[in-house]
Amino acid sequence: MKNIKYIVGLLSVLFIGCQEKPTQKSAEKEAIDYVDPFIGTGGIVHTFPGATTPFSMIQLSPDGDNTGWNWCSGYHYSDTNLKGFSHTHLSGTGWSGLGDIAIMPTTGEIKPQAGSKENPDEGWRSRFSHDDETATPGYYQVKLTDYNVNAELTTGKRVGFHKYTFPESMESHIVFDPTNKIFEQVLNTSITVVSPTEIEGFCQSNGWGGNRHVYFVAKLSRPFDSFNIYKDQERTKTSSEEGKNVVGFANFKTVEGEQIELKVAISAVSVEGARKNLASEGQQSFDQALANAKNEWTEVLDKFEVKGGTEEQKKIFYTGVYHNFIAPNLSMDVDGQYVALGKTMKAEGFTNYSSFSVWDTFRATKPLISFLAPNYSTDFANSLISRYSDAKDHLPLWELCGVDNTCMIGYPSVPVIYDAIIKKTGNIDEKMALAAMDDIAHTNKISSSDGDGGLDEYIKLGYVPAEIPKNVSKTLEYAYEDWVIAQLAKKQGDEKKYKEYMKRSENYKNLFNPERNMFWPKKANGEWFGDIAMDEWEPLQKHWISGNLWAYEYFVPHAMKDFIELKGGQAAFQKDLDKLFTEELNMKGEEHVDISGFVGGYAHGDEPGHANPYLYNYVGQPWKSQAMIRRLMEEMYSDKPDGMINNEDCGQMSAWYIFSAMGFYPVCPGDERYVIGSPLFDEVSMKLANGNTLKVIAENQSEKNVYVQSVTLNGKEIKDAFITQSQIEDGGTLHFVMGDKPNTEWGANPSKLLN
Template sequence: MRSFCTALFTAFVLTSTLSASAQKKQDYTKYVDPFIGTGAHGHTYPGAVRPFGMMQLSPDTRLTGWDGCSGYHYTDTVVYGFSHTHLSGTGIADYCDVLFMPTTGQPQFKNTQYSSAFQKKNEEASPGYYKTHLDKYDIDVELTATTRVGVHKYDFPTTKQANIIIDLQHRDQVLNAWIEVINDHEIRGLRQSKSWAKDQYVYFYAKFSKPFKTYGIAVNDEVKDGLKKAEGKNIKLFIQFDNPGEVLSKVGISSVSAEGALKNLDAELPDFDFKRVEKAAKAAWNVELSKIEVEGGAPPANQRTVPMGMPNPDAAKNPKDKNKKTPPPPDPAKIKPTVFYTAMYHAMLAPNIYNDVDGQYRGLDNRIHYAQGFNYYTVFSLWDTYRAAHPLFTLIDRKRTTDFIKSFLAINQQGGQLPVWPLGSDETYCMIGNHSIPVIVDAYAKGIRDFDAKEAFAAMKATVNRDHFGLGSYVKNGLVANEEKENVSKTLEYAYDDWCVAQMAKMLGEQKDYETYIQRAQYWKNVFNNQSGFMQPHVNGGWLANFDPNEVNNKYYVEGNAWQYAFYVPQDVEGLVNYMGGADKFAAKLDELFTTDAKLTGTVLPDLTGLIGMYAHGNEPSHHLAYLFNFTNTPDKTQLYLNRILNDYYTNKPDGLTGNEDCGQMSAWYIMSSLGLYNIAPGQQQYQIGLPQFAKAVVHLENGKKLTILNSGAVVSRDNIYLQGVNLNKKSHNKLYINHDDIANGGDLEIFTGKLPNRMAMQDMERPTSKITDNKIVPNPTLTLLQTFAPPAQVAIKSNDIEANTIYYTTDGSAPTTSSSVYSKPLPLTAGMTIKAIAVRNGVSSFVTTATFK
């Protein structure tokens, strides 16, 4: 009781102190370090960008390789130039379009010739700003940006040959390009390229603060005299100044036309006031970052801080730095806010506005359209971001979420289906599932309804019934057939999407559709082997022989193995608990996931990182797993593992992300989990209560209300990790979850934590819910060839249900019915025999399982 009273008093003191300090206007950009995630496999970039901006102006230091996906890696020491589009944290390379590079001397056109060394000590980055020094040319470079315009500032040394190289061949495959010199202050052009996006258009229009004295257009790296315009696949240009000192260039981009790029340029930046743009970028970021205010988080114990003047422990990585001393160590009180606000920053780098200032954009049909009354966005990494990034936006960015959904509907109109992974004006079909659907349904369920819900619902149904990527097999057989790669993962993710369609049908009063899709939402049962406890592939009507749950391959699973996908039923966790044999067996299996010392086998995937047992935080299929202990009798383990993930796998270093950032998902997981709120199944209204990382967090809602989350234990030590109790608006909240309506109404959520598990208190707390009770399906039976010592061989037909049922079968190729033979014992096998079987319970039949034995 004494410790509880102390916690209450500490919370009161913290609330009073922090509330007073919050009245002061804060600069949250000082807590953002854009270099976090640029090392290891984070794949982020450090350049200048506005929130959700079309323009991402950043240095390019790496041209190839998986860790060059963003065009930059922290370990690099050579810069090729500064291009205007970049992807944040993807696992596939693209963008890095229209490269500018300042040089001196005779102009060069090959990147190995015009590139320059640079030093980390000369790099600076903050939201909307980047700076470096080019050692080869003694040029200072500064970058800033508006939403659609990038601004370069080059400070040249004294020279009569101060150049800017514009390289349209740089990076990926060029389909076509052209460049035109308009006058001695302006140029324009197009880069049309092919990479991840198969046909990407980037028009640009550039203006310079000083007139250039000469220029030259190079075709195939040779200057052609007298050209003002040239077209081809290898087009480059140099402009040259005579001892200009400082030169600014401002570059507008557009997917529509060079005229569109000029409109963007003139509308957003009519002058060359670099400082004003930088200041405005900072202000824009502060508006976004201040939507969540956090204070008072204990620094993680594993954050290394070396005393000033001591030998640099990283020096061994670069012998030239052996005598370099470390900078002053970071203030421990700023470590947690830095990690948090950098996560906020990363979460808001994508999706990207794609329409020009006049509303025009290039659609997925490669035609020009107008976004009327909304902004059209691209770069939706939906397989990743539906999990935490979009639920975050439904809390703090509802208007933009509406624009996202209107973008989805526009994509559906132009491309014939809802988006999977749209990039520019192309659908990449990257990853699996149809996860724009949970984004729409989650938003609608949480009151975001300024879009045509009936149109959205019709698009959902059309999308999940297309006959591609195994969907035809899924609808026909209740699972994706073995002939389709990644079939187990696809079955599971299609089932979740169908659950979302069912929820939309329910909200719209479409009962017949609800019944159809709530049944399909249970197709996960057709790949769950209740003997092994894993989601397994089917081969010839039975379970895959010699099954290894540790094996990583893309034949059955997507970027993971059977361990991670064993628990991917976010729409029916309680159903999965029952199929695993109850809460205790489910908890034991979940424990084994986190504690096994088994090693990954099969394909080596570099982003299967952040391993705790077989939990892999570096990739998204694991992101909900720690929260599943809340469905068991040991919810304290949710807090235990959240503490470890939050503090060990997110740091304030360049390698501070344990896997690909994935357009905001890795960071959004940290944001939501740091607040102590996580929705494992977007589309439902429950947020699980986890482990708040700050003494105080204030979530500012767009309705003018705010949710204040208090955890006095967070300021004391990272060891205070176990939940002791919860108050909501000063009253006991005896639940391990909070509903969205409670958040939307604002108020105070007080979390009390301590150093020891309080399982007695936890036993009395109401668990979150995730279950399907309607229209239960009967899982498909499986056929197994028995190993016998003497002929004839035999085939067993086994139920895959946890409830009693009757199995009917045929051997003549006909479809089995309840009038067919009833299975009672193994069947003798003859050559070429085809067996078809169904399981029936209470008049409900499974799909037909078919096996042919040669």
């Protein structure tokens, strides 16, 4: 395949050389033109193609199914029919939820149920073709084949905008379906006709986001001719109904090409809140809302200017930026009211957000956003802190719709908050932040995915014992996050807490088995756990998240110097890393869905190991990191619907690519050093929120020239394999000279990186 690419590329160069003028098509493209929302809608990446704006409350997207691993976002590229367009979706997660308040235009006989994807004719579903489907940032369009209706979608911050172009029909309809949910249980629904142009209602459901309400108010651009409400698939004679299965049909007589627009606002608080949200944006037409959405995305995407590289690489890069600005999501009405932890509150001095996949995104997504859009990082941090300060609860593990579903492990909100603090993104109460961190670091949670957190035992014993699920992974993540808390305590001058958490941050040592020369489960009585079959997934999954021993074996980002010494020193650690990336696994049993994208024992599809390709820098062999990073960018990403190796996870898979393509990565979030890799493009300019621009130039970079020969920052030589947060924020030009052979002298002394 590589040879074919090379030959095609060579022929292309020769052909262009024969032309009088080279094509300017690529040069004319704007950043937004490179974004393809269909990247990630295939495979098991789990993104959605529909319309949204940066960190919006609304993700207006088509639903093909509401169950099954492939439909965590409601849509999969394998779909051949759709059941409607709902207003909330998860982006790239490994679990399902949302799909609130679906709308569907139809013609012909009314069918009071959606029907099945296997037999769409039994309900209001419609077939469609990808040839009649388009998606760009802030916009989605599809031709519904069964009804000859063209559906167009765009969004504001709290309002979804629909435009439906109907054929001539005596029986055109717009279906209002509050029962639509993605892998959630519907508890109650309601529809009320307010006027011939206004509908309101709600759905109460239970799922990954807890027991919650979504209220809606919908405004039509023209009066309906009649309106039917069905309850339990039976037509009623009333204009208002409530029950577990209530759907409504606005009926119209339409002429050929008639367009009906619809605006739908939602609220987690009340119908009144939804109506206020509608009033705040509802004066716009569809085209005005679309223009605003495009402008918002252009502002985000234009923070980067990329030169060089292939068209495919640019599409992956800019689509990755797009995916990093989808979640978390606005979770507050225009009047400041919001729901969190079952309580209705009012935000004071911040905008409230939810959908925090922090276990994934603390690693690279949140550090990236803090550079580009610190106002959002401030609100994210203050939203998380408010769960402690305002709701009188605890920092969440994985929060959806204001509810901590306790998915995953550790206390990953901690590094997200601290990253915003050290980047000085805005007004964050550091004392309250430290109190919230101290609270969660003494609050054991039962993980919905991984059982007892084992925090009480961790505090008492200095490790999570083998009797508790995922004990090695939990110990290592607690230790890192304790280090983060210690840094904030030090910043606040709290010497007592600093010493306490620095001591706790060394707990990783308590699970290092010197005889095995690796982290190993230890029983509560202090004895080492016995042998574990290393070629079977099932026994490993009892002690490591997803069974990914090979990721967690290197997860000590805050104490690499001591960790390397534990492993036998630099030479031994080098050999250990060589083994990680070259020794193929021959495993038995069922592989966890998150384990994918293997290079040796390294699995790029699982976030805990994302820093591992950069670790050669800590032992004076940065050229090995450079080669591996470029290999991963080439092999683990594409511009196809299945364009990533696993769940996109609210931006983290893309953030790894974005940082890596620029040539550096936050190996240890909370540490202000960013470790150098191998830049992918000839030039990338990143416009920082402080007004400065960092320009990264990679002289001579190519598919073969992946090795760093030298680096300068604003003309000053950089000999160490890292740059700092302040250097990035100050901007200027980071200049790489690349070559096709390793420079074994550059970055060969890691002493400053290990301090």
